[in-house]
Amino acid sequence: MSVSPAEVAVVPDTAMPHARLVGVTRVFSRRGKGEDIHALGPIDLDLKRGEFFSVVGPSGCGKSTLLDVLAGLATPTSGTAEFEGRPIAGVPAGVGAVFQEDASFPWLSVTDNVAFGLRRAGVDPAEIARRVDYAIGFMGLRGFADAYPAQLSGGMRQRVCIARTLVMQPRLILLDEPFGALDAQTRLLMGDELLRMWRETGATVLLITHALDEAAMLADRVGVMSARPGVFIDIVATGWDAERDSRIVSHPRFGDLTGHLWERLRVESLKHLREG
Template sequence: MNANVEVLRVENIVKRFVTARETVTAVHHVSFTVAQGEVLAIIGPSGCGKSTLFNVIGGLVKGDEGSVAVEGRTMSGPDPAIGMVFQEESTFPWRTVADNVAFPLELAGLAKKERIERVHHYLQLVGLKGFERHHPAQLSGGMRQRVAIARTLAFAPKVLLMDEPFAALDEQTRLLLGDKVLQIQQELAQTTLLITHSIAEAVQLSDRVLVMTYRPGRVKSIVDIKLPRPRTAEIIGSKEFGQYVAEIWNDLRDEASLGMKDAEAHLPKAD
């Protein structure tokens, strides 16, 4: 990680949703930066605007205020500089594993030989060598998510943006996939922004954890994770890991309670 070189700058992002009855501010003046090779995790209670922020940074949704810049260049929509990995299963079922990973390379007009080389490289990186000709339906959920990660990485984005990429997976697969992401991130020195609702995942994978408030989503605190690298899932058993989890939960608890109370208040009441 090179803390002196800023890759992603998110500045004063505001996003409001206007309905017939009210205007809801989902994200309120959120600012942060991510340095080269750094992993920043964003954590917050359900409904704090994490996914909205993900979509605004990725350019899929236009923010009402603020800006997103990668290496000093302001983004005006989806851009190859930001690669997105989604929470839901997002591989193309009609394409083989190799063709899925080759998808952005085809769009970029890469020659077939170079395309094949890059596909093999990234499939090896995510541990899916030998599955090139399989279709996603023949793979497990964790393998499909690795295909999605390889597809995004193949485009060589400056920033890897991941929205709860392990949310649909079981606990053991999440831990193993977390290890794989750590290994890939360390190998590529990939600048990464990880959106998650799992405190353990945030501490395991990141260099800093940004805690968001409940609606409207604001930056509540940023916690530096000074656990040694390279890391594996084994770090979860360490005393320091537990201390970081406790510290973040301390920041998050009140926000999560607010979210829960709000959700309960909106439930229909029995007569």
């Protein structure tokens, strides 16, 4: 009984990256109304199977576009994107995403929200019930199974969205500032939940955030992006062990890490401020 990734016919080849971006760029055409907008890249990125990777960068640097490319919601203008060795065309099976905006469906109860994707996929009802029950318990939604999103706080609704993604048993979980709208304390606690989920599922996680402490605490590696067009200017290995939780914020190395990240980011954020 776990929501670990389904045993599918993917040979866990440790040498092969789980997801790979090579020279990915994204340019928005303005169709003659001024210059085209070069939003992203070129980006080269190898996500190792099972790692927790975090992306930080100034506002508007193309972080979310990067996530869209991996989710198959946006096609790169140039370069190649691969997931488990296959080029990404459309939303790949085995990829799940949670977005910053509240995406829980207000017309469905918590249980129906969590079961939504499985029902559309035609999964066996008994299996749906089992997985939904597990995810609801795992995300601490046990007492709210019959509630509707309007009756829940922002943090609880985001838990619903995470549970809804978890039941699909994704092998790559993409998180686009999922706690951006929550207060600082709730974010730290939600960070613990994320780490617990990551350990339990063994999935690869890509977290986009604007909070340096969040990135430094949660990730194995933190990618620092430049101002638009966003490219990786640094990738920092945090060196935490897998059993970490939010208490590492008091670790001396935590301060060094966030300090280092801010140093790299400060110049880029200033650029954004001046241009914006």
